[in-house]
Amino acid sequence: MNERYDPSEVELKWQAIWERDDTFRTPEGDDLPKRYVLDMFPYPSGAGLHVGHPEGYTASDIVARYLRCKGYAVLHPMGFDAFGLPAEQHAIKTGTHPAVTTQQNIETFRRQLKRLGFSYDWSREVDTTDPGYVRWTQWIFLRLFERGLAYQDEVQVNWCAALGTVLANEEVIDGRSERGGHPVQRIPLRQWVLRITQYADRLLDGLDHIDWPNSTKTMQREWIGRSVGAEVRFAVEGADDVIEVFTTRPDTLFGATFMVLAPEHALVAEVTTDAQRGAVEAYVTAASFKSDLDRQQSKQKTGVFTGGYATNPVNGARVPIWIADYVLAGYGTGAIMAVPAHDTRDFEFATQYGIPIIEVVSATGAASAEPLTEAMTEPGKAVNSGAYDGLETQAFKERITADLEAAGNGKRRVEYKLRDWVFSRQRYWGEPFPIYFPVTTDGDPRQGAAFTIHHDEPIAVPDEELPLRLPDLEDYEPGDDPAGVLARVMDWRFFQKDGRWYARETNTMPQWAGSCWYYLRFMDPHNEQDPWSPEAAKRWLPVDLYVGGSEHSVLHLLYARFWHMVLYDAGLTAEVTEPFARLVHQGMILGEIEYTAYRKAGELVSAEHVKKTDEGFVDTRDGAAVEAERVAPEAIKKKGSAFVLEADEGVVLTSRAPKMSKSLGNVVNPDDIIARFGADALRTYEMFMGPLEATKPWNTDNIQGVRRFLDRLWAVGTKTPSEDAPADALLRLTHKTIQKVGDDIEAMRFNTAISAMMVLNNELNALDAPPRASVETLVQLVHPFAPHIAEELWERLGHTRSVQAEPWPEVDPALTVDDVIEVPVQVNGKVRGRLTLARGADEATAIAAAEADEGIAAHLAGKAVVKRIWVQDKILTIVVKG
RNA sequence: GGCCGAGUGGCGGAAUGGCAGACGCGGCGGAUUCAAAAUCCGCUGUCCGCAAGGGCGUGCCGGUUCGAGUCCGGCCUCGGCUACCA
Numbered sequence: 001m002n003e004r005y006d007p008s009e010v011e012l013k014w015q016a017i018w019e020r021d022d023t024f025r026t027p028e029g030d031d032l033p034k035r036y037v038l039d040m041f042p043y044p045s046g047a048g049l050h051v052g053h054p055e056g057y058t059a060s061d062i063v064a065r066y067l068r069c070k071g072y073a074v075l076h077p078m079g080f081d082a083f084g085l086p087a088e089q090h091a092i093k094t095g096t097h098p099a100v101t102t103q104q105n106i107e108t109f110r111r112q113l114k115r116l117g118f119s120y121d122w123s124r125e126v127d128t129t130d131p132g133y134v135r136w137t138q139w140i141f142l143r144l145f146e147r148g149l150a151y152q153d154e155v156q157v158n159w160c161a162a163l164g165t166v167l168a169n170e171e172v173i174d175g176r177s178e179r180g181g182h183p184v185q186r187i188p189l190r191q192w193v194l195r196i197t198q199y200a201d202r203l204l205d206g207l208d209h210i211d212w213p214n215s216t217k218t219m220q221r222e223w224i225g226r227s228v229g230a231e232v233r234f235a236v237e238g239a240d241d242v243i244e245v246f247t248t249r250p251d252t253l254f255g256a257t258f259m260v261l262a263p264e265h266a267l268v269a270e271v272t273t274d275a276q277r278g279a280v281e282a283y284v285t286a287a288s289f290k291s292d293l294d295r296q297q298s299k300q301k302t303g304v305f306t307g308g309y310a311t312n313p314v315n316g317a318r319v320p321i322w323i324a325d326y327v328l329a330g331y332g333t334g335a336i337m338a339v340p341a342h343d344t345r346d347f348e349f350a351t352q353y354g355i356p357i358i359e360v361v362s363a364t365g366a367a368s369a370e371p372l373t374e375a376m377t378e379p380g381k382a383v384n385s386g387a388y389d390g391l392e393t394q395a396f397k398e399r400i401t402a403d404l405e406a407a408g409n410g411k412r413r414v415e416y417k418l419r420d421w422v423f424s425r426q427r428y429w430g431e432p433f434p435i436y437f438p439v440t441t442d443g444d445p446r447q448g449a450a451f452t453i454h455h456d457e458p459i460a461v462p463d464e465e466l467p468l469r470l471p472d473l474e475d476y477e478p479g480d481d482p483a484g485v486l487a488r489v490m491d492w493r494f495f496q497k498d499g500r501w502y503a504r505e506t507n508t509m510p511q512w513a514g515s516c517w518y519y520l521r522f523m524d525p526h527n528e529q530d531p532w533s534p535e536a537a538k539r540w541l542p543v544d545l546y547v548g549g550s551e552h553s554v555l556h557l558l559y560a561r562f563w564h565m566v567l568y569d570a571g572l573t574a575e576v577t578e579p580f581a582r583l584v585h586q587g588m589i590l591g592e593i594e595y596t597a598y599r600k601a602g603e604l605v606s607a608e609h610v611k612k613t614d615e616g617f618v619d620t621r622d623g624a625a626v627e628a629e630r631v632a633p634e635a636i637k638k639k640g641s642a643f644v645l646e647a648d649e650g651v652v653l654t655s656r657a658p659k660m661s662k663s664l665g666n667v668v669n670p671d672d673i674i675a676r677f678g679a680d681a682l683r684t685y686e687m688f689m690g691p692l693e694a695t696k697p698w699n700t701d702n703i704q705g706v707r708r709f710l711d712r713l714w715a716v717g718t719k720t721p722s723e724d725a726p727a728d729a730l731l732r733l734t735h736k737t738i739q740k741v742g743d744d745i746e747a748m749r750f751n752t753a754i755s756a757m758m759v760l761n762n763e764l765n766a767l768d769a770p771p772r773a774s775v776e777t778l779v780q781l782v783h784p785f786a787p788h789i790a791e792e793l794w795e796r797l798g799h800t801r802s803v804q805a806e807p808w809p810e811v812d813p814a815l816t817v818d819d820v821i822e823v824p825v826q827v828n829g830k831v832r833g834r835l836t837l838a839r840g841a842d843e844a845t846a847i848a849a850a851e852a853d854e855g856i857a858a859h860l861a862g863k864a865v866v867k868r869i870w871v872q873d874k875i876l877t878i879v880v881k882g
Numbered sequence: 883g884g885c886c887g888a889g890u891g892g893c894g895g896a897a898u899g900g901c902a903g904a905c906g907c908g909g910c911g912g913a914u915u916c917a918a919a920a921u922c923c924g925c926u927g928u929c930c931g932c933a934a935g936g937g938c939g940u941g942c943c944g945g946u947u948c949g950a951g952u953c954c955g956g957c958c959u960c961g962g963c964u965a966c967c968a
Contacts, residue, residue: 215886215963222885225967247968260968301966331967338968344883345966417967553963588962593893638892656960688906690895694888695961702894705906711921752896755905762905824901829949831901869948875900879948 005714007678011788015114023802024076024119032073036540037064038519038580040548040556041079041126043511044105045086049112050660051668051686051698052549056586058683058785059692059748060547061118065784066745068119069808075540076119077522079126080106081515088429091476098429098476102129112670116679117787119804124525128514129429133521135467136531137513138434140563142460143570145435149195152455154188155422156264156329157482161185165478166426186288189482190455192424192433192507196562200224200416202577203561211582213693216553223554225417230401232337232410234259234310234319241270243310243321246332246415249342250404251396253314254385255360256337257350259321260303262329263287271321273307280304280323287325301326301349312337313409314400315386324349332415340375347375360384361393421559423510426484428476430508434461434468439494439501446490453503468504484508515556516563519543519579537574542581550585557583584748587694589686590657591666595631595643597653600624604645607652657697668698680786681707687750687785709758710789716764717779717793721772733760734774735815741781742808750785757781772797777809825850826877827859835876843870850876 018024039060042053064076087098087105106127113120126133144150158167162182166189177184196203204224207217229248236243243259261268263284272280283304303324310319319337326345327336340350340357350357359367365381379393388396404410424433435458443449461468471492473485481487486506493504517531523540524532557580564579573579598605600619610617610626617626631653637646645651660667673682685703689696726734737760744753760778764770776797783790783803794803823835823846833856835849847868850856856878863880870876 213886218886219963222964227967229968245968249968326966326968328967336968343968345968348966415967550962633893636892643892688894694895696894699894699907702907705894708921709906715921751894752905755896758905822901826900826949834901867948869900871900875949877900877948 005711005789007680007710007788008675010792011115011117011679014788014791015117017791017802018117018119021802022123023804024121025123026075026077026121027073030073030539032071034075034539035064035067035072035545036075036519036543037067037545038076038522038543038547039078040546040552041081041515041518042109043081043084044102044109046090046101046105048105048108049670051670051673051682052586052589052660054116054670054682055589055686055692056547056549057113057116057118058686059584059586059750060545061683062687062745062750062784063545063748065119065787065804066742066808068804069780069783069806071807075124075522076121077124077126077525078113078118078120078122079124079518079522080109080128081511081518082106082127082129083430083514084511085427085429088427088476091429095474095476097472099129102127115674116670116683119787124522126518126521126525128518131467131469133514134431134469136521137431137509137517138461138466138468139463139531140517140567141431141509141513142434142463144194144563144566145458145460147566147569149198149566150423151193151195152190152458153193153420155191155193156186157189157191158184159187159189159482161480166482183289186290187482191422192505194421194423194562196421196559197416197418199562199565200226200418202565203418203558206561206565206578210578210580212580213550213583213585216550216557216583216585219553220558223418223558225415227415227417229413229415230397230404230410231333231413232404233313233408234337235313236267236271236321237309237311237318239270241267243267243271243335244333245335245337246413247337249339249397250400250410251382251385251388251391251393252339252342252360253312253337253400254382254388255339255341255358256312256317256319257340257356257358258338258346259310259319260327260336260338260346260349261306261321261323262327262334263323263325264329265323265334267335268306268323271306271308271310276305276307280306283323290325301345301352303349303353305353313404313407320355322349322353330419331417341372342375342377344375344377347372358384365390421562423513424505424507425510426478426482426506427508428470428473428485430510431513432468432470432486432508433505434466435459435505436461436495436502437505439503441501445494445501445503451494451501451503458505459502470508512556512559516560517567519546519560520564520567520573531572534572534574537572537576541574541576542579544581546580546583547586548583549588553585584692586692587690587696589660589689590695590697591660591664591668592699593655593657593697594666595633595636595653595655597629597631597645597651598626599629600626604648604651606650607642607654610654660698668700673700673703677703677707678710678788680789681710684710684754684785688754690751692748692750706754709754709761710786712765713761713778713782713786713789714793716761716770716775717789718796720769721775721797722767722769723772726771726774730763730771730774732815732818733763734777735812737781738777738809738811739813739816742811745784754785757785779803780806780809821873823873824875825853825856826875827856828879829877832856832859839873841873843868846870846876850878 037060039057064074067074082102087101090096090101091098141150160167160177160182167177167184176182204221204226207220227248229246230250232245232247232250234243301324303322306321306323308321310321312319338346340346341359342361357372359372360383361376361380362368362383363380367383382388382391382396401412438454438457439451441449441451445451471489476485478485479488484506486493493506495502520532524536527533560579564573567573568577598607598610598617605619605626609619609621611620617628618624619626635646636643636653643653643655658664670682681703685706688706737756740756741753764774779790779793780803790803817839819839821837821839823837824831825833825835833853835846837846860880865878866881867879
């Protein structure tokens with residue numbers, strides 16, 4: 001017997017060898033077929049890797065290693081998405097330059113990733129904050145700018161004057177800043193915006209041709225939110241103004257009993273009568289202090305009558321105009337025709353303010369006898385609609401849209417929920433925009449001379465001057481200028497050229513910028529002439545497998561697709577329209593399962609009486625507050641379908657796995673796990689936990705089981721093997737295992753692949769001298785999962801080159817099935833016996849054998865056989881009666 | 883409210899419409915040991931039974947089928963995402 005398995009010794013040894021031999025360098029040339037296997041690169045936070053990271057990374061690493069063995073040239077790179085707020089906030093607190101913090105964090109991440117034995121080609125590492133990378137991010141921005149896809153606009157932002165900063169929606173609570181509780185107002189601020197809406201239809205259509213999870217495609221479709229309807233023009237009474245509305249239900253035009261403008265709508269002041277002006281202005285001001293979030297969360301609808309009226313173009317009816325914040329300025333035209341009978345929101349509003357409700361669609365084609373009690377939003381037949389009565393909804397929509405168009409009162413219109421993408425941030429730690437503006441000044445603005453910046457004349461920094469670098473700062477605190485931190489850096493901001501003054505853009509790009517194209521840079525990361533070469537694009541695009549969390553289902557994946565399409569239009573993507581051909585999301589890893597008991601004033605309360613509310617836990621019987629208390633697993637037993645306290649069986653507990661979080665103190669650190677069990681055990685355990693896509697609870701006891709598997713594998717691999725061919729049964733098991741593991745890797749069912757390997761391992765472990773052929777096959781199969789132990793055993797089995805360089809074991813299909821099989825026999829749906837038959841035996845043989853079987857015959861005795869169903873090599877079913 | 887997903891032993895989980903519970907954890911028993919850890923072997927859904935054997939079992943109700951964890955319809959519970967988009 002050889003020495004014990006010491007993971008850290010084996011793992012560090014092989015990591016050094018891989019590094020020395022450059023084992024995972026991407027092959028040059030294009031003689032091998034290619035596969036591009038990509039992970040979503042991490043943000044290198046100060047906390048280091050958590051156990052969620054290695055889950056997706058291990059999955060892709062298994063596929064990458066497997067594909068190399070299958071004869072593919074594999075591109076499997078890693079990098080860092082390193083711009084972002086935490087480093088900037090750290091800088092504000094400590095004065096440390098974000099670049100310094102970022103580099104430290106990257107080093108930690110890189111070390112941790114290497115310690116897990118991932119087969120990345122580290123020579124291709126990218127860091128989005130590296131000026132050599134920023135240069136090309138800026139270069140791509142300029143391509144967008146040239147194409148008219150990047151423009152400036154006044155966008156409503158959450159401005160907090162007290163903090164001197166623009167806040168994200170999540171940072172605003174009840175109209176006040178999350179930090180400090182200062183008032184926050186919606187103000188328009190000049191921003192860079194990307195015209196993603198121009199690509200809405202292509203982004204939608206492209207989804208039909210990619211192998212992505214359905215849920216993700218659905219989310220993107222809903223995010224884009226294409227809806228077809230009509231634009232309808234309502235003339236304002238007593239003025240020349242026209243209010244345009246967008247509606248998906250032009251067939252309900254006869255039921256429009258009021259109109260609503262968003263408080264920000266341009267015509268609000270125009271239509272308001274003097275009598276109503278005070279109330280309207282107060283409402284508009286109040287609305288400007290509410291965030292989108294607040295508006296949506298308030299349950300009750302509010303609004304004010306403007307005093308003005310418009311005319312319904314189809315019947316000349318007089319329609320009162322209201323303003324209300326349930327109508328969003330940013331969608332459609334910012335104005336609606338309200339049809340309370342057939343829209344839930346309008347119904348609610350009309351009911352509240354006593355506005356008439358006119359039914360214009362009914363299921364039967366006859367108007368209802370009773371007043372409606374809720375909005376009827378289903379299609380049906382038109383009523384109360386003049387000449388259109390009786391028309392089906394769909395036909396009505398088409399007819400009236402055509403009629404409106406003919407009369408000049410409207411037209412067909414397509415709307416999207418998707419907004420253009422606000423692409424600037426008032427922060428320091430991001431890519432500066434390679435844009436500057438002419439300045440009018442009577443002196444040197446850096447010395448305090450007055451200046452005017454002509455933002456309407458943006459000028460691109462020439463490509464050859466990129467990258468435009470960030471200035472170094474002493475102080476990263478946001479200032480009182482909404483234009484951003486960089487606006488204070490006068491020496492950087494202003495410069496003279498040909499005797500004229502210019503000012504740089506002081507906004508920076510959002511974190512998404514770098515992650516929108518990193519998969520392209522990986523193809524050709526050291527190219528100094530171009531962001532990547534046409535040859536590289538032709539060789540590697542598209543990404544064949546992209547693995548990452550479903551939290552990026554919409555934004556990152558939509559933005560990256562958008563940029564890719566723009567770059568496609570620029571002729572840079574080798575005619576590949578979609579960047580990520582196949583996408584897989586790894587599931588979340590939760591903390592260990594916890595059991596919770598509840599106490600009210602010290603007394604235990606059974607869980608069925610406890611309900612979680614926003615304030616905490618309460619007793620549903622009297623509404624009293626209840627405390628949650630964690631219970632150790634030893635103090636628990638199962639009773640029926642519930643868990644109860646062993647000491648008091650009347651007390652029902654709840655069991656659930658909470659998310660890992662610092663505040664719960666249940667975060668598992670991969671470094672600790674590697675120290676105790678080894679990287680191979682961690683990798684294999686994370687794959688063994690369950691299906692890759694599923695949310696799964698962590699359980700440290702279970703990793704011990706995987707470690708035992710590796711210990712036994714070590715025992716098998718270090719025994720002196722037999723040079724004889726495997727016995728028939730073992731040979732067949734070996735081939736079945738090759739088949740299963742290969743199939744499972746391709747379908748990314750790693751948990752069942754591991755269990756198949758465990759079965760073979762257990763068989764081999766029972767032998768004193770396991771046959772070499774089977775042992776070597778097992779080591780090869782294990783290699784993508786637990787590469788270090790596999791390399792070590794492969795070497796000990798007498799091989800001199802890396803197991804990664806070996807071709808994947810061949811399956812003999814004839815050996816993946818047995819000659820003699822056991823076939824169950826059912827009588828009336830219950831298994832009553834089993835037959836041992838030659839594979840391929842016919843029905844007559846099976847029936848004869850079944851009837852000869854004593855146990856089965858007993859169930860047939862005295863009964864009439866109604867039917868026999870013989871499924872070849874699977875099952876024999878006999879249906880009897882009587 | 884909407885969308886997506888999931889409910890199977892004490893636990894994580896297996897099962898192209900064809901033997902439910904593979905594999906692993908935990909538990910119980912045994913071997914080894916002076917003893918323990920580690921390791922190895924056996925048992926382990928549940929109920930009845932000394933046993934042979936049998937009954938019941940995949941959240942609930944119903945359906946399709948010779949046969950349903952799997953397909954269909956209706957619920958319940960949990961999780962994630964999203965939320966007045968006219």
